Amino acid sequence: MRFDLISIFPKYFDALGLSLMGKAVDSGHVDIGIHDLRDWTTDRHRTVDDTPYGGGAGMVMRADVWGRAIDAVLRAEGRRVLAIPTPSGRVLTQQRVRSLIDADQIVFACGRYEGIDARVAEHYGQTDIEVFEYSIGDYVLNGGEAAALVLVEAVARLRDGFMSNPESLVEESFEGNVLEYPAYTRPPVWESLRVPEVLTGGNHAEIAIWRRQRALERTARRRPDLIPTIEPGTLSTLDREVLAAHGWVAGADSKWKRVTIRPARIDEAAALSELAATTFPDACPPEVGPEAQAEHIAQNLNERAVRQWIESDNHRVLVADIEGSLMAYTMIVLYADGEYPDDVPEKHIAPAPTYVSKCYTSADYRGSGLSGAIFEAALVDAVPHSHGTQFVLGTNRANRRARDFYRRHGFKKSGRRVFWVGDVRNEDVVMIRPISEIANA
Numbered sequence: 001m002r003f004d005l006i007s008i009f010p011k012y013f014d015a016l017g018l019s020l021m022g023k024a025v026d027s028g029h030v031d032i033g034i035h036d037l038r039d040w041t042t043d044r045h046r047t048v049d050d051t052p053y054g055g056g057a058g059m060v061m062r063a064d065v066w067g068r069a070i071d072a073v074l075r076a077e078g079r080r081v082l083a084i085p086t087p088s089g090r091v092l093t094q095q096r097v098r099s100l101i102d103a104d105q106i107v108f109a110c111g112r113y114e115g116i117d118a119r120v121a122e123h124y125g126q127t128d129i130e131v132f133e134y135s136i137g138d139y140v141l142n143g144g145e146a147a148a149l150v151l152v153e154a155v156a157r158l159r160d161g162f163m164s165n166p167e168s169l170v171e172e173s174f175e176g177n178v179l180e181y182p183a184y185t186r187p188p189v190w191e192s193l194r195v196p197e198v199l200t201g202g203n204h205a206e207i208a209i210w211r212r213q214r215a216l217e218r219t220a221r222r223r224p225d226l227i228p229t230i231e232p233g234t235l236s237t238l239d240r241e242v243l244a245a246h247g248w249v250a251g252a253d254s255k256w257k258r259v260t261i262r263p264a265r266i267d268e269a270a271a272l273s274e275l276a277a278t279t280f281p282d283a284c285p286p287e288v289g290p291e292a293q294a295e296h297i298a299q300n301l302n303e304r305a306v307r308q309w310i311e312s313d314n315h316r317v318l319v320a321d322i323e324g325s326l327m328a329y330t331m332i333v334l335y336a337d338g339e340y341p342d343d344v345p346e347k348h349i350a351p352a353p354t355y356v357s358k359c360y361t362s363a364d365y366r367g368s369g370l371s372g373a374i375f376e377a378a379l380v381d382a383v384p385h386s387h388g389t390q391f392v393l394g395t396n397r398a399n400r401r402a403r404d405f406y407r408r409h410g411f412k413k414s415g416r417r418v419f420w421v422g423d424v425r426n427e428d429v430v431m432i433r434p435i436s437e438i439a440n441a
């Protein structure tokens, strides 16, 4: 690949002789030509600029001088790109950089003053030369040289043979439109800040999960503009849960939406009862017929019952609000000292459990990470209100998906219980998780 840089300050590009770029030039991986624009002037003063037509401050660089310079350095064939740094160009992204890696030649026209006569970009845009106008950010520099250095380096380092360790390109920021995870090295403690324990534990699978989670969290916090550009299909369940916990969810239509997970309000009792009624049948085993389901819904999930949960001090109800609609909810019962749920045999659990009674998600958001996010949020929310030492829940024995879900969220089987829907007897698995795991996390 050949880079030709044209500027009135060619010495600016001495930096290209340094570091990896210098090595790439020496080894022939990249070929660089540096040119003084003034070599193509025709007057005694080597003039490159003139006053703007229409008036206004500053000077504009002349199209005729630039035209001669560009024509002189352009090669006869191959994929040729004319790169023009300008604050009014589209902002450079890793994707746009990547689009240039198989160019044969990139010629940089580095403007100064008020920039280059607009006809230069227009003229070359009418030929088979690709014109690539770009900005390196929403601020103004004195000239295009720094922006040219930026693009040369960003493109060159993606070319085969440039990096001694090409692996380092794979996990970098912006690959997959996600920022990179935070990095640490020795010493393990500095200014009383300790390196996260998982990184020193040697468990590579755990490290990979931790890094991916931090990368997604960082992206959601610092660069929320990148989230809508992520293809939801490329994300794992865990990835989706992290993003949902940070306010982003893509449902059945694969469109990213903002989600807020928060305590339910009293005025939402009707909407929540409706969500509870539509989602309850999803978790019912096949032997519970429509009549038994309807009876259970009418008795236990009506608006009055839901209002009581929201109002009560020993219940915690969280909802996932997506653009004003409730799409998931959790309900936790906080048993007091010496109390046990009626339907869980005492021998399987410790007293005063924090009982996860309900965790339901609308079918549109199944697999979106919303269930995991609201479930974890519900556990965290319940900790300061809990009286005992265990989270407890019961889930149908035949519902493998639910059991796998709870297991992924740290729950372990502790026994069985019987759960009645109408007059249908169901066998549930009782699962528990120590509250300390959340409290100390």
Ligand code: SAM
Pocket (backbone or CB within 6 Å): 084, 085, 086, 087, 088, 110, 111, 112, 113, 114, 115, 116, 134, 135, 136, 137, 138, 139, 140, 141, 142, 143, 144, 145, 147
């Ligand atoms: N009058 C121009 C405007 O407001 O858009 C600013 C010209 S600037 C002072 C001079 C040159 O610096 C530009 O022609 C361009 O080559 C370069 N430049 C300045 N800011 C830049 C940025 N954010 N990205 C890329 N190039 C920039």
